[in-house]
Amino acid sequence: MARRSAPEVNAGSMADIAFLLLIFFLVTTTIEKDKGIARQLPPNEDVVDPPILKEKNVFIVNVNKSDQLLVEEELMELKDLRQAAIDFLDNGGIAAQCTYCQGRRDPESSDNPDKAVISVQNDRLTSYKMYIAVQNELVAAYNFLRNRESQRLYGWKFTEIKQQIDEGKISDSQVDNYTEKLENIQKLFPLKLSEAEPKKSGQ
Structure with missing residues (x-):
């Protein structure tokens, strides 16, 4: 009995199919953008006489290698x-300097939001997750106070309008009007978040 030869598979169009699949996956795949922390570095200037800060105007946050928080010791x-950050920023220890503050007016805490500085120091072995979580909570404290004041003065939330501007949902003609008001709110509660050099583990 004669042996039958196996039929050949036509592989001529395989390259075309692979190319089409490649294009399909490139077009349909969504690439997630990395999210980071928005920070503007200070200008590179030689500071001859650094400003002297009162101890009560500095809110100290330490994070150790075990991701434990030590706030004001x-x-x-x-x-x-x-x-805790909201209470510190909104304290208004000197009432004459902060008429919009609603805090306890504790003389042992910050004088006013313009002088209040939050200082964060991490251990070199602090986890990145904890680092981000601490930053988020501190920025959220500023946003809470800014939202409160923008709601009181203008009837809208600071964070919502800022997000809409960033996403291009507000027309250019309205952006200028909002920008000035956003700057006014930022002056009421300026973001003064200082990061000290990380400690070596065990120190």
Whole structure:
């Protein structure tokens, strides 16, 4: 009996199919953008006489290698950090300098939001997740106070309008009007977030 020869597979169009699949996946795949922390570095200037800060105007946040928070020399849970920062920023220890502050007016805490500085120091072994979480809580404290004031003065939230401008949802003719108001709110609660050089583990 004669042996049958196996039929050949026509592979001529395989390259075309592979090319079409490649184009399909390139077009349909969504690439996630990396999200980071928006920070503007200070200008490179030689400061001859650095400003002298009162100890009560500095809110110190330390994060150790075990991701534990030490806020103003006391252990604190991450969930309580935002409110503690709000209380510090909104204190208004000198009432004449901050008529819009609604804090306790504690003479041992910050004088006014313009003088209040939050200083964060991490350990070199602090996890990146904890680092981001702390930054988020502190920025959220500023946003809470800015939203409160923009709602009181203009009837809208600072963060919502800023996001709409960033996403291009507000027309150019309206942006100029909003920009001035956003700057006014930022002056009421300026973001003064200082990061000290990370500590070596165990120090």
